[in-house]
Amino acid sequence: MEALVARLSRLDADAEGALRVVTFFDTLMRRRVDLPALARAAAGLAECTAGIRLHATGRSIRMSAAGTEASDPVPPASSEATVTLDDEDIGTVWFERCGPARSLDELALERLAIAVAAVVERYGPAQTTMADPALVELVITAGTDDAARNRALRLLGFAPGSPVRVAAVRSATPLDRLGAQVCPARPVKAAQLGDVGVLLAGEIADEAFPAGVHAGVGVAEHAARSWREARTALRFATVRRPVVRYDALGAVALLAQVPADAARDNPDVAAVDRLASTPSDLDTLDAYCTTGSLRRAADVLHLHHSSVARRLDQLGKALGFSLTEPDGLLRASVALTTWRLLGDS
Template identity: 45%
Template sequence: MKGLLLRLSAVDADAEAAVRVIAYFDELVAHRASLPDLVRSAAALAECPAGLDGEGRAALRFGPDGTVPAGPEPSTAVSSAVEPGSRVWLERPAPGPLDDLVLERFAIAARLLARPGPAAAAPHLADPALVELVLGEQAADEDRARALVLLGLAPGKPLRVVAVGTEDGGDPGAAAVALMARGGAPPAARVAVVGDVAAVLLQPREGAGTVVTSLRAALAERARERRATGSVRVGVGDPVDGLEARRSWLQARLAERFAVPGAEPVIVHDELGSLTLLAEIPPERLRAQADVRALDDLAATPAGAADVATLEAFCRTGSLRQAALALHRHHSSVAGRLAHVEDALGWRLDDPGDRFRARLALLARRLAARG
């Protein structure tokens, strides 16, 4: 494994560095590294001791020089779950800028390498030029078909495109690869960053309908592990023939604009129905609408952001008590915030017309922000 070594101090903490970290662990999986070699490589990359333990297997722990560190694992180690009863960790006093990504990819690699058989099921970053050719508007069918073949996809089989966006500056390519691996992605899962969103091209063996179930299960698993799930937005396009991938991509991009991280992180295009018409309105027109401006003004006040989030939860769940459960707040606190929203905006949320108006304004504001 010596030829694969990379060190975090040698790369910048930006999107290119994230791609290199992902490729580093992908190479270890592709070469079917042993679990001890995986831990040694992770330690060399992070330039600190690293470890792996799990049920039925002795703990593995190595320093960046490849030797077993003296003394026990410190209490300051940052860790990530591989699967129930198993985890990986890095031993340093405080996490570095890329440690979340390193731990995510370390855990994915450990999960894949612990299984018998080939590592074909690992989703990976694909050549962005080929992906853009498949999804682009100008390509001829023969060029699109050739690009699909080079990506390892079958032009004549159903294909589905998923758009993965992140908030707070997260890398969408890394988020997409981790999400697909956690969701048990099929062998034909190709990821590339297109603009500010990751495009995932999928050809599930079990059928196109399994994509949504797998994605929602993956996000639910991350939530159970108390990992950060609030920054990921996922849009799912319709199943199409391979040569029509662009149509599924545009649908996925549109659906991703409707997603709410943490609350409604996965939006399926064909479940939006007539709401897709709202996305055809130019963002500047949405921003200029009086109700949208009023929500923006409210959100800019000291407690306004929490008020708008409470309104979102109430409109999404349709119930004060369900909104309280979603927000992990007492229902009286939610009622107080909703009363403040009514006073500030002049709406009466027990009136069906005003509730519809509020829901529409919230959707328009969300789409305007992601225009």
């Protein structure tokens, strides 16, 4: 700071004003204001509309000199500056001044750009659970290079080098509320990509998912690999097992790699497909395969165990093997799981 003051003291009569500009933005940075507050403060200082745009989000923040959001059409910038972070161009700041630029505009924009970069590095562009889907997609796509992935993570508010795990969800609960429930300790970001919701967090509490949500949770620390695991785990989620961690699948995860044609041609899978036309038969088979026990299946189905035994005997005849034998239970479980994967492929 002393060196800067000494340099400014050698300048012309604007030196005092320049020092005030520097002090003004340094104070804002110490107060850790967000991007809209920075734009509002800069507009008040410059007495004209000020704007901030981050390339990763494509969203512009424009504040008028009166401190309100500028809704008028965006005119050409009277002056602008590049926002850089780690030697990368991440955005632009500008003034929309009628008439020629003022002598201190260049310095004010330079300090605004530095302040914006500091906010992005510390917080990301927003402190909400919902995130820009484009940023989230950059993070979880396998083909994204490391530099772009790290930049996107930083913009989302994740510290460089910190582990990020991913959950793939299908839920009627809004993603922002869901994220707050399963990731009570921030940071957590959520976005909807097609028919699947995505949660990004350092840790994800499996047991905190509310009823009615199907979720697959990746366990890898690398976001792209964790997303791949999460999508696979989601395919195994059922009403009786709504939340599935990828590492809990073990070798069963290999079923997701079975070609669809080969799965359909398997006699056991074809037999389950025929059973599916009778929901009560499919429900009985699912309860038995999930619990691995006739009596526990009876409890789940709220039936007497003798009734369940009769149903299993009939199902065994339809499938072509005994369900009460250890091999029969294994065959039925594999066939039922593979049949479900066909429906989700």
